[in-house]
Amino acid sequence: MESSQEQNKLNSEMLEKLVNNQPPEEVLYEVAELFKVFGDSTRIRILYALFGNELCVGDIAEVLSMSQSSVSHQLRILKDAKLVKFRREGKSIFYALDDDHVYHIMEMGMEHVEE
Amino acid sequence: MESSQEQNKLNSEMLEKLVNNQPPEEVLYEVAELFKVFGDSTRIRILYALFGNELCVGDIAEVLSMSQSSVSHQLRILKDAKLVKFRREGKSIFYALDDDHVYHIMEMGMEHVEE
DNA sequence: TTATCATATGTTCATTCGTTCATATGAATA
DNA sequence: TATTCATATGAACGAATGAACATATGATAA
Numbered sequence: 084m085e086s087s088q089e090q091n092k093l094n095s096e097m098l099e100k101l102v103n104n105q106p107p108e109e110v111l112y113e114v115a116e117l118f119k120v121f122g123d124s125t126r127i128r129i130l131y132a133l134f135g136n137e138l139c140v141g142d143i144a145e146v147l148s149m150s151q152s153s154v155s156h157q158l159r160i161l162k163d164a165k166l167v168k169f170r171r172e173g174k175s176i177f178y179a180l181d182d183d184h185v186y187h188i189m190e191m192g193m194e195h196v197e198e
Numbered sequence: 199m200e201s202s203q204e205q206n207k208l209n210s211e212m213l214e215k216l217v218n219n220q221p222p223e224e225v226l227y228e229v230a231e232l233f234k235v236f237g238d239s240t241r242i243r244i245l246y247a248l249f250g251n252e253l254c255v256g257d258i259a260e261v262l263s264m265s266q267s268s269v270s271h272q273l274r275i276l277k278d279a280k281l282v283k284f285r286r287e288g289k290s291i292f293y294a295l296d297d298d299h300v301y302h303i304m305e306m307g308m309e310h311v312e313e
Numbered sequence: 314t315t316a317t318c319a320t321a322t323g324t325t326c327a328t329t330c331g332t333t334c335a336t337a338t339g340a341a342t343a
Numbered sequence: 344t345a346t347t348c349a350t351a352t353g354a355a356c357g358a359a360t361g362a363a364c365a366t367a368t369g370a371t372a373a
Contacts, residue, residue, distance in 0.1 A: 092254050092290055101253075101261045105246055106308075112239045114307040119237030124230040125331075131220055138216075139207050140350055146216045153332060155351055165310075174340060174349045175207055184310040191306060192229040193221075195280075195299040238361075255320055268362065270321055289319050289370060 120164040121188065125149070126157050130180065130189060133167065139175040235279040236303065240264070241272050245295065245304060248282065254290040 132146050144154045158178060161167045168181045247261050259269045273293060276282040283296045
């Protein structure tokens with residue numbers, strides 16, 4: 084892991100304090116998993132298409148010029164991450180953004196990029 | 199892309215409007231790239247270690263029980279994404295979170311997960 | 314200038330991931 | 344009930360990615 088002569092800048096007391104202040108491993112992992120879902124341009128495009136709109140799968144595919152299969156696969160990932168919700172209406176299934184967190188996280192991303 | 203008999207829920211006027219309302223492809227791509235950086239538990243751990251602390255590479259490695267090489271590689275990715283900044287002090291290089299966006303994005307992630 | 318310490322970089326390898334194609338499910342309608 | 348339409352699922356393939364190991368860079372101190 085480290086060479087034996089490594090000279091750290093922090094003493095062991097502060098190091099230990101930092102180690103203990105880390106959130107539980109599980110939480111960090113889940114946060115990473117969440118952002119991983121946002122980390123694909125196809126899914127970002129889908130999320131933006133749903134920004135303020137409720138759309139069925141076929142329409143998303145048409146708006147984004149994607150195959151139905153691809154959209155459906157990605158919607159499943161978004162669904163599992165609780166980023167979108169859906170309801171059935173006849174043969175169609177309509178998707179929408181799940182809650183305000185999704186809006187806010189995307190807005191944050193836009194802000195950081197547009198600098 | 200779609201079967202010839204596909205019956206969309208939206209008329210072509212609304213579809214076109216949606217298509218035109220999408221942010222530029224480049225922006226969506228950059229947003230995805232940004233979140234991709236957050237989408238790895240190793241990098242999330244590093245970012246959390248830097249939450250309010252300025253640390254040098256060796257200390258990050260020690261705090262997180264990671265190899266120096268691995269930390270350095272990930273720091274480069276964080277640096278390229280402008281999520282961390284750094285300054286040299288003697289032989290050491292100290293890293294810190296770059297701006298408030300980073301804090302806010304992570305806080306959003308935590309909030310969404312802790313529900 | 315040479316040796317040393319802290320950090321960075323290059324390469325390889327195993328794994329993950331997104332897309333595509335084919336097919337299955339399942340609700341609505343004839 | 345049989346057919347059709349909308350969506351979901353499974354398998355396969357290629358591309359991207361993170362970790363590990365070895366090595367390079369570059370600043371400092373002897």
